[in-house]
Amino acid sequence: MTWPRPHLQLGLPPRPDALDKASGREKYACDFYPPGLLWAGVKRAGVPHARLRGLNLAAARALPGVTAVLAAADVPGVNRQGVVQKDQPVLVDDKVRYSGDALALVVASDQATLARALALIETDLEPLAPVLDPEEALLPGAPLVHPERPQGNLLLEGRVTTGQGAAALEGCAVVVEASFDLPRQEHAYLETENGWAQMGQDGRLTMVASTQTPFRDRLEVAEVLGLEPGRLRMVAPYCGGAFGGKDGVTVQSLLGLAALHAGGRPVKMWLSREESILASSKRHPARLRYRLGSDDQGRLQALEARIIYDTGPYDHLGGAVLTLGLEHAAGPYRIPHVDLHGQAVYTNNPIGGAFRGFGVPQVAAAMEQTMDLLATRLGLDPLELRRQNALKRGDVNPVGVTLAGSTGLAQCLEAVAGHRQWKEAPAWRAAAPAGQRRGVGLAAVLHGMGYGPVIPDVANAKVELTGEGVFRVYCGVVDMGQGNAGTFLQLAGLVLGQEAEGLELVLPDTDRTLPSGSSSASRTTYTFANALLPAAQALKERLLARAADALFATPAEMALVPGAVRHRPSGRTLPLAQLAKMLSPEERTATHRYRAPVVPERPSADPALQLHGLPHGVFSYAVHLARVEVDELTGLARVTGYLVAADCGQVLNPQVWEQQMQGGVAQGLGYALMEELPAPAGQPQHTDLATYLIPTALDLPPIECLAVPSWEESGPLGLKGCGEIGIDGPLPAVGNALAQALGRHLPQAPFTPERVLMALQEDGKGAGS
Amino acid sequence: MRPVLLPASLEELWPLMRDHPGAAFMAGGSDLLVRLRQGLVDPPAIIGLEGIAELGLVHDEAPGWLFLGAGASHTALLEHSLVQRRLPLLAQALAVLGSPLVRNQGTLGGNLGTASPAGDTLSPLYALEAQVELRSATGSRRLAIADFILGPGRTALQAGEIIYGAWVPLAQDWSLAHFEKVGLRQALAIAVVSLAALISLDDGGVVREARLALGSVGPTVVRPRQAEQALLGRPLDAASLKAAARLVRQEVSPIDDPRASAHYRRQVAGNLLLRLARPAD
Incomplete structure (x- = not known):
């Protein structure tokens, strides 16, 4: 591999992956077409709840060009998958639990034959009453998604109380109350779910898939296929977007099953956009009810939060989403008394799953809009209210965890307070032209990193000096587009004194790289870099020592420079290629395992909540500001200015950091303004991106990103995660801006022109009335 | 396999239409390709019109009228000085039609033929009281746009005819x-x-x-x-x-x-x- 640009220094652009991606040279999983390729696809249920009485596969099997038609009985291992609870069938064996359920798998010679064969499959489905509303799902007598479960439709329930809990609201001078209804959001990654797989003559199955979790996938797929995990090799190229939607198996089990029946030929499976929208997981829709109380000075005293997440038919990390939501439900404030209660509920709707933010955008939407209601009630400036309640280092957070690490919220608030977009807000609002209304809204948010106290949050890094004298970085964690792989190269280059041409990257491959957890949870760079830096350091020390031995010098006299080790006093150099020849392969390699620290507090004695991640110890913080203009004739709300000031610890690569902020804000503005996937009767209302709208460049304002760096002691070079803090704030910031413009909060998101116009008209203030 | 035919002139087009009844016309394809992919249409053949240069003409040679060829892309119309100067209403609509890519590909004739009530060029053409010219091997006829478009996806276009262009009257200077x-x-x-x-x-x-x-x-x-x-x-x-x-x-x-x-x-x-x-x- 040759890098087209020589410059590769930590803290400076360009991203090492940029040119190959922009020029189309980089190969994503979907770009592979090995010779002799077969195509696999599935027949999906199309109904939300039904008993599977039978399948007639004969006509499909008889079609020329069809290699195999498979059903549940053909799954050799356990026909259930899932990350926490394995409750999702690979192929339906008893009943359909949502419209996207897979009934039968076809392997065929080409895509047209595949489509014809799928159409020839006859299904015999006995309709069952679906359960589509999460609150109704908890009522006695509701249809049960998993009748065998003793908890009925409740996937997980959690409660955290501190102080006197909700009872403390009685003693508050001011109490505000509000309800919020948040939509189902589609990930809409550019690269839909796909992969290809082949059973080798050696009996090993190789699979290349678009995934965030190759090591976990290997275990899951092995269990489904009844194979030893060692017989599976999973390879994870760069993803064309994932955002949580590939945190877990998508096509992998089906693809593995297809490969077992492909006679050794490679098999490809690639969901169309329509199939992706039908079958993939989404951001959980949520309903929240908040009661927040303070004293008459605006010091927060008590919060009661009631949260319901619609988790759909399967546990696609829904319990973990609920738990992270609970932990973040009270926002980044000191609140001595809280009563936080949440439920993740099974329904026959599309799967609620992991999605950037992971339960936090929903609770941040509720908490931050409730904060503005309180500010209005108290007659306080919303920034001032946040300032006086903001968590600082050393505080106990609302769920009872001492913040011993970096806590930069107050600094973010100061950065916004001093910024032109905030200081000029009153003048800007007053200058609204006739027929328009303007508002400026804030949201303060936090986001925890990693898996919490029970599930080991581990990375294993490996760095090798190759026989050719190049350093090869074995990256065990996926780069789904966020740029972490490039950061890893830059970090290795920093420690090892090398520029781009002296460094190579190996992307995740279960045969070559070491297990390193998922690319998720704002933990990717934090955890892996904490393994990589010591590995690179160990290799460096060994190389300096061995070079010193060779030159009859001492290690302290040696320096790693691009392509060589130099004896500093004499200027003599030993090329790395020559040094490599003096070393055994073991000596040329260093590895390091890192496990993220956990905090000792246990906000809940419930082991399920601990397993699902409560609590975290390291948080990033941000303050978001949105300027919104509302057109009185159409109700169209446009965000015309945006600012986010974020504490993500030290910023190693400003370009990658800004891209993460901008991407998170953009996706969050889509969530605020237009993204919504209703599922009347359990069917996604939108089938493609012509009607499921995500923002275009013209819908987004300039997004100003201010880094407010702190030093995170536990982080690699002081870094904290920055992948999710950008998406937690846009919806409440826009909601608060709109409330300022309209004089009232809108309970239901997204804030579409129709909802905004109706609010204007109910006021009797709409210009058209 | 479905034949795709690419006539270079109207003279080449007419016999192809006779020999391939039911063929779909394709100019930019921004509507047709979507409908093909969705399986909403399954024509026996596709006749591409982009090679017929005269369909792309824009001129004001007939006094009091501006002619807009059916094959002119939205971008071509938007950038045309006659459209900018004489039809600012249409230019405003073209500027917000689809995206730059759709405007490069889609055509006026396509917008007319698709006859969606949401077609962005249609409401300006209704206001301008434009006429649509249809051509066939044997002749030509002009219909008021309101008579040409009959309903969603339905037009007065008959077998053997193509949409040749739109004639926009330039009689008035609007305030x-x-x-x-x-x-x-x-x-x-x-x-x-x-x-x-x-x-x-x-x-x-x-x-x-x-x-x-x-x-x-x-x-x-x-x-x-x-x-x-x-x-x-x-x-x-x-x-x-x-x-x-x-x-x-x-x-x-x-x-x-x-x-x-x-x-x-x-x-x-x-x-x-x-x-x-x-x-x-």
């Missing part, structure tokens, strides 16, 4: 030419409501003629004649526009769909008139 599209985002969004308005004012600021055409609020573009009538002889102020807006809301017949409710469309169809208000001098 005000205004187009507004309400979509759910700023690009690549189908209109939820659109308004094309041409207003002629006398020296005293009183409305002499008003033409209004609304998209996406009925099976075809709607000309709200009562609202137009109500504006005559009145100043273009909020009071008269509000009165006309009430009439507009009665004259449109929108439906609910996943993009917007009928109620919203009706409301906004009227509201958009208020954008025409001019401060009294």
Whole structure:
């Protein structure tokens, strides 16, 4: 591999992956077409709840060009998958639990034959009453998604109380109350779910898939296929977007099953956009009810939060989403008394799953809009209210965890307070032209990193000096587009004194790289870099020592420079290629395992909540500001200015950091303004991106990103995660801006022109009335 | 396999049409390819029209008329000086049609032939009272656009005919030419409501003629004649526009769909008139 640009220094652009991606040279999983390729696809249920009485596969099997038609009985291992609870069938064996359920798998010679064969499959489905509303799902007598479960439709329930809990609201001078209804959001990654797989003559199955979790996938797929995990090799190229939607198996089990029946030929499976929208997981829709109380000075005293997440038919990390939501439900404030209660509920709707933010955008939407209601009630400036309640280092957070690490919220608030977009807000609002209304809204948010106290949050890094004298970085964690792989190269280059041409990257491959957890949870760079830096350091020390031995010098006299080790006093150099020849392969390699620290507090004695991640110890913080203009004739709300000031610890690569902020804000503005996937009767209302709208460049304002760096002691070079803090704030910031413009909060998101116009008209203030 | 035929002239086109009955015409393909992929159409052949140069003509050779060739892309029209100078109303609509990529690919003839009530060029052409020229091997005919478009996806085009172009009368200088599209985002969004308005004012600021055409609020573009009538002889102020807006809301017949409710469309169809208000001098 040759890098087209020589410059590769930590803290400076360009991203090492940029040119190959922009020029189309980089190969994503979907770009592979090995010779002799077969195509696999599935027949999906199309109904939300039904008993599977039978399948007639004969006509499909008889079609020329069809290699195999498979059903549940053909799954050799356990026909259930899932990350926490394995409750999702690979192929339906008893009943359909949502419209996207897979009934039968076809392997065929080409895509047209595949489509014809799928159409020839006859299904015999006995309709069952679906359960589509999460609150109704908890009522006695509701249809049960998993009748065998003793908890009925409740996937997980959690409660955290501190102080006197909700009872403390009685003693508050001011109490505000509000309800919020948040939509189902589609990930809409550019690269839909796909992969290809082949059973080798050696009996090993190789699979290349678009995934965030190759090591976990290997275990899951092995269990489904009844194979030893060692017989599976999973390879994870760069993803064309994932955002949580590939945190877990998508096509992998089906693809593995297809490969077992492909006679050794490679098999490809690639969901169309329509199939992706039908079958993939989404951001959980949520309903929240908040009661927040303070004293008459605006010091927060008590919060009661009631949260319901619609988790759909399967546990696609829904319990973990609920738990992270609970932990973040009270926002980044000191609140001595809280009563936080949440439920993740099974329904026959599309799967609620992991999605950037992971339960936090929903609770941040509720908490931050409730904060503005309180500010209005108290007659306080919303920034001032946040300032006086903001968590600082050393505080106990609302769920009872001492913040011993970096806590930069107050600094973010100061950065916004001093910024032109905030200081000029009153003048800007007053200058609204006739027929328009303007508002400026804030949201303060936090986001925890990693898996919490029970599930080991581990990375294993490996760095090798190759026989050719190049350093090869074995990256065990996926780069789904966020740029972490490039950061890893830059970090290795920093420690090892090398520029781009002296460094190579190996992307995740279960045969070559070491297990390193998922690319998720704002933990990717934090955890892996904490393994990589010591590995690179160990290799460096060994190389300096061995070079010193060779030159009859001492290690302290040696320096790693691009392509060589130099004896500093004499200027003599030993090329790395020559040094490599003096070393055994073991000596040329260093590895390091890192496990993220956990905090000792246990906000809940419930082991399920601990397993699902409560609590975290390291948080990033941000303050978001949105300027919104509302057109009185159409109700169209446009965000015309945006600012986010974020504490993500030290910023190693400003370009990658800004891209993460901008991407998170953009996706969050889509969530605020237009993204919504209703599922009347359990069917996604939108089938493609012509009607499921995500923002275009013209819908987004300039997004100003201010880094407010702190030093995170536990982080690699002081870094904290920055992948999710950008998406937690846009919806409440826009909601608060709109409330300022309209004089009232809108309970239901997204804030579409129709909802905004109706609010204007109910006021009797709409210009058209 | 489905044949794809690429005639280079009308002379080459006519025999191909005779030999391939039921063939679909393709200019830019921005509608047809989507419908093919969705399986909504399955024509026995496709006849590509992009090789027929005369379909792309734009000229003002006939006095009082501007001719817009059916094969002209939206971008070509948008950038054409005649369109910019003489048809600012159409230019405003073209500027917000689809995206730059769709505008490069899609054509005026395609927008006419697809006959969607949301077609962005259609409400301006209704307001301009354009005529559509149809050609066949044996002749040509011109229809008022309102007679050419019969309903959603339905036109008066007959077997053996193609859409040759649109003739736009240049008789009047309008005091005000205004187009507004309400979509759910700023690009690549189908209109939820659109308004094309041409207003002629006398020296005293009183409305002499008003033409209004609304998209996406009925099976075809709607000309709200009562609202137009109500504006005559009145100043273009909020009071008269509000009165006309009430009439507009009665004259449109929108439906609910996943993009917007009928109620919203009706409301906004009227509201958009208020954008025409001019401060009294």
